[in-house]
Amino acid sequence: MMERSTLQRSLPALAIALLFAATVFVAFMEIDFGEARVDDEGSVAGDYIRNGTNQTGSANLVTSVVVNYRGFDTLGEVTVLFLAATGVGALLSFIRKDDEKEPGKKIEPSFILNRGAGLVLPLILLFGVYIFLHGHLSPGGGFQGGVIIASGMLLYYIANPGKRGAHRAFSILESSAGLAFIGLGIVGLMGASKIFLANDHADIGEVGMLLSAGMLPLIYISIGLKVGAEMTGLVERMRGEAS
């Protein structure tokens, strides 16, 4: 059979993609851009905006939604992340089984990368911790802070290809942070409202201070540690450490 050129493959694909985009665009014509839909009476978002700061004490309304109002969703999200990390480990251990004999060649890092990583790594880790400690005050939170920590660890692994990672320590940290998250949820269950992850039994303090918003910073710290440890584990597994 004749060989298809790149153009022959591209054009029908382009037509399908543009058709799809045009269809969705027609649907989106009905949604006015920039319209204030949240101010309507009975709007869930309007309710969160009006009461979020007073009910949860969090200056960041997104945090009050993620950790408090939709906290159960976040627990599910953390579970999905855990499953993905476990799945990556399982798949890699199947894949790696038969080629133990030919290890990939290691590229030695340059002097600049090696020394520079040592200088920058503490700052990256500190920044990650800052992001998840201030999740209730400023943009950011547990997930973002955790990913920043994991990216710092990735830099460390690139700069030190020979170093063995502390895989066990990270998986213990990850498990205990996950248990802490569920534990904080159960503490909420024991409060007056009897709701999982409730915040109303805690002192919400003065909005805008570091020690405020009751349980929210604690939950975000546990999420931050869990995500950081989990993503570092993912990086380690892809590097071929823990298989």
Added chain:
Amino acid sequence: MNGAGLVFYGGILLLIAIGIWGILSRRNLIKVIMAIAIIETGVNLLLVSVGYISGRSAPIVEGDTGIGLVPEGQVVDPIPQALVLTAIVIGLATTAMALVAAVGYYRKHGTLELKSWSYGITGDREVKK
């Protein structure tokens, strides 16, 4: 729809179209995974821009704050932003899984080029081992 809406929705849907085109026309698995990531980015942007309200700022109470301060009428919709936060993390997890699957494909077939089950089933050239 106003001009800003045209730019945002149009541009974002163009981004999604680029991703779909990439999935359909590229053969390299890494490029397909990148195309999926582009679609994810587009969908996240679409969700955030649906929650945007003209002239308002991020849903964070700022300045001299205290109990009783209600930022009503000043901030955009926080729910799409929370939703996108979730979607980004799930996207990261699925991308990691897809990359590991690509590693498995490479180990099995010795190449990252997709064979017959991509676009263009008939008349495909043989994939070189």
